[in-house]
Amino acid sequence: MRSFGELEAAIMDRIWSAEGPLLVRQVHATLRPERAYNTVLTVVEILYRKGWLTREKDGRAYRYRATVTREDYAAGLMGEVLDASTDRAATLRTFAERIGPDEAGQLREALEQARRAGEQR
Amino acid sequence: MIAAAALLAYAGLLLAAGAPALARARWPDRAPRLAVAAWLALAGSAAGSVALGGLALVVPTVRVSADLAELLAACVMALRARYAHPGGAALAGAGAVLALAVTARVSWCTARTLAAGALARRRHRRGLGLAGRPDPRLGAVVIDHHEPAAWCLPGGRRQVVLTTGAIDALDDAQLAAVLAHERAHQRGRHHLLVSLAGSLAAAFPRVPALRQAHEQVARLAELLADDAAAAASPRLTVAGALLALGAAAPAPAAGLGAGGSATGARVRRLIAAPRPLSRGASAAGMLSVAALAAFPLLAVAGPALAARGENYCPHPAAASAAAVQTTSPAGLCGPSAGC
Numbered sequence: 001m002r003s004f005g006e007l008e009a010a011i012m013d014r015i016w017s018a019e020g021p022l023l024v025r026q027v028h029a030t031l032r033p034e035r036a037y038n039t040v041l042t043v044v045e046i047l048y049r050k051g052w053l054t055r056e057k058d059g060r061a062y063r064y065r066a067t068v069t070r071e072d073y074a075a076g077l078m079g080e081v082l083d084a085s086t087d088r089a090a091t092l093r094t095f096a097e098r099i100g101p102d103e104a105g106q107l108r109e110a111l112e113q114a115r116r117a118g119e120q121r
Numbered sequence: 122m123i124a125a126a127a128l129l130a131y132a133g134l135l136l137a138a139g140a141p142a143l144a145r146a147r148w149p150d151r152a153p154r155l156a157v158a159a160w161l162a163l164a165g166s167a168a169g170s171v172a173l174g175g176l177a178l179v180v181p182t183v184r185v186s187a188d189l190a191e192l193l194a195a196c197v198m199a200l201r202a203r204y205a206h207p208g209g210a211a212l213a214g215a216g217a218v219l220a221l222a223v224t225a226r227v228s229w230c231t232a233r234t235l236a237a238g239a240l241a242r243r244r245h246r247r248g249l250g251l252a253g254r255p256d257p258r259l260g261a262v263v264i265d266h267h268e269p270a271a272w273c274l275p276g277g278r279r280q281v282v283l284t285t286g287a288i289d290a291l292d293d294a295q296l297a298a299v300l301a302h303e304r305a306h307q308r309g310r311h312h313l314l315v316s317l318a319g320s321l322a323a324a325f326p327r328v329p330a331l332r333q334a335h336e337q338v339a340r341l342a343e344l345l346a347d348d349a350a351a352a353a354s355p356r357l358t359v360a361g362a363l364l365a366l367g368a369a370a371p372a373p374a375a376g377l378g379a380g381g382s383a384t385g386a387r388v389r390r391l392i393a394a395p396r397p398l399s400r401g402a403s404a405a406g407m408l409s410v411a412a413l414a415a416f417p418l419l420a421v422a423g424p425a426l427a428a429r430g431e432n433y434c435p436h437p438a439a440a441s442a443a444a445v446q447t448t449s450p451a452g453l454c455g456p457s458a459g460c
Contacts, residue, residue, distance in 0.1 A: 009250045052251075073252045074266040078284065080245055081272050082371060092245060093306075093339070095271035095299055097384045099367035107364050107388050114392045115357055 007035065007043050012052065016070040021056065021063035124420050125216065128174030131416060135167040140330035144337065148406075150390055152398040153344040155406045156337070157314060162414040164321045164334040170417040172223040177421055178216025230324035234316050242276055249274070249282060256283075261300060263288065269369045273303035275312040290369055295362035298354040305349030311342040340383060347387055360391035 014027050028040045044064060047053045055062040068076075081092045099107065140163060143149070149156030180196050202209075253262040261281040269286035273279065281303040283296075291299065306312070315338050322328075322335035350359045367384040398406070 005247065005250050012251050013254070070252055070265050071267075073248070074264040074284065075268075077245065077248050077252060077264060077282075078266060078268065078270055078371075080241070080248075081270065092241065092272055092274070093343075094370065095302060096363050096367035096370055097382060098370040099364065099382050099385050099388075101368070103382060103385045104364065104368035107385055107392075110389070110392055111357060111360055111364060114360075118357065 007039070008047060011040065011043055011047065012066065015053065015064060015066050021058075021065040023058065023061050023063055025061070027064070122178070125174045125177035128170040128177060128417055128420050131420070132167045132170035132174065135163050135170070135413075136328060136330040139163050140333055144333055148398060148402075149337070149341060150344065151395045152403060152406065153341040153348065155398070155403055155410070157341045157345070158407070158410045159413070160334045160337050160341070161314065161318060162410045164318060164331055166414050166417055167330070168223060168227055168321055168324070170420075172220050172227075173417050173421050175216040175218070175220030175223065179213045179220065226324045227321065231317070231320040234320040234323060238312065238316055239276065242274055246274060246278065246280070249280065253282065259283065259296070259300065268371045269366050270371075271299050271303060271366065273306050275307050275310065279307045281307075286369070287366060290365050291362055294354060294358050295365060298350045298359045298362045299366070301353045302346045302350040302359070305346040306342065309342075309345060309349075311345065315339045315342055343383075343387060344390065347391060351391060356391045356394055360388045363388050363391070 010031055011027055014030050015022055018026075024037075024041050024044050027044065028035070028037050031040065044053065048055055048064065052067060053064045054067050055064045081094055143156075143159060143163065149159075249262050249264070253264045255261075256263045259281075261283050263283050263285060266284040267286045268284060269290040270284045271282065271287050273281045281300055283299070287299070288296065315335070318331075318335040318338040322331040325331050347359060347363075363384055367382070367388070370384075397403075
């Protein structure tokens with residue numbers, strides 16, 4: 001964990017993996033390698049201000065929760081690739097675009113035939 | 122004037138006849154690398170011909186010279202001759218505008234496309250840093266999502282991205298094929314080739330041939346990466362991986378066109394295993410592509426080079442050297458021997 005971005009990522013990972021909202025103290029306790037508590041507190045507050053986290057008062061401290069689930073966030077990243085405009089298609093392109101069910105069926109058959117022909121040879 | 126007409130006609134021919142012929146041809150599937158070169162040469166050559174054609178209108182024939190001052194002087198003389206009568210001035214003006222406009226437009230669009238791509242990649246990389254976890258065994262970044270997808274982030278710090286859905290949908294051999302495909306994109310810097318074609322298409326959106334060049338370069342880049350994957354894994358494994366991910370892939374926002382999908386065509390190509398072009402045919406193809414790209418330069422430089430041969434206005438140094446040679450017996454002593 002060298003850069004600031006990596007600490008952000010590690011904190012988001014802890015919060016996403018947790019069952020419920022976490023105190024900064026709890027986030028700090030699970031981070032490996034260990035980081036200064038104040039650094040963790042600062043980064044958590046930055047993530048809150050950026051809109052990544054939401055918080056609720058718990059006694060004198062706050063409990064933090066992610067605003068989007070990890071799955072939703074991943075879906076957003078995938079969307080960048082799948083809905084790519086032509087400009088962006090130059091940089092991000094999926095391995096396979098959608099094949100409709102009818103075509104997929106025909107292709108499966110053709111592939112099976114080719115495999116069998118390969119074995120016979 | 123003749124050079125300019127020839128160049129503009131050449132550009133027109135490439136765009137109106139060359140591009141449709143290349144799009145109809147069957148051989149690109151058997152030689153994707155050559156076909157990428159052909160499309161880029163065609164698009165670049167057409168744009169270059171228009172720019173050089175404009176230049177040729179401004180400066181009819183300039184003697185080629187390594188001496189920039191001499192070249193500029195020739196330009197000034199040619200311009201003066203042109204401005205001597207109004208028709209010539211208008212023609213030269215139109216040529217200058219054409220050459221400048223094409224050059225500026227292509228440069229601007231290329232810069233913008235590259236910058237937009239770099240920005241999108243940087244943002245995407247930051248997002249991956251938050252939501253993805255590196256898998257050292259695969260050498261890829263994995264993000265948690267049930268829908269299967271795989272892609273790569275080209276450029277500086279390269280990354281291959283897989284969703285958990287993709288890992289579940291593929292067996293180990295297919296996974297290796299997917300990774301090989303994506304790494305081939307990164308190694309071959311395919312994003313630059315596609316960006317280049319895309320920049321030309323963006324610069325002249327009303328020219329269908331350039332849009333076609335962009336689409337074809339993007340399509341052929343996939344075939345290139347498929348072939349690279351098929352060199353490391355059995356072809357049918359690559360086909361199986363494509364089918365497994367393609368059949369389960371989420372539908373794109375734009376919807377599907379009628380008929381077969383592009384990915385389906387790639388699967389069929391991998392199954393059919395078309396024979397690559399023979400070495401002779403590839404060499405001939407490469408020569409044709411080089412000729413395609415070189416023609417505009419030759420059309421401009423040709424008359425100028427011919428003019429250089431005619432020594433009608435000799436360089437002062439050359440003239441004095443010639444004078445020394447004629448006065449002294451050949452071979453006995455040169456101008457520097459002190460006789």
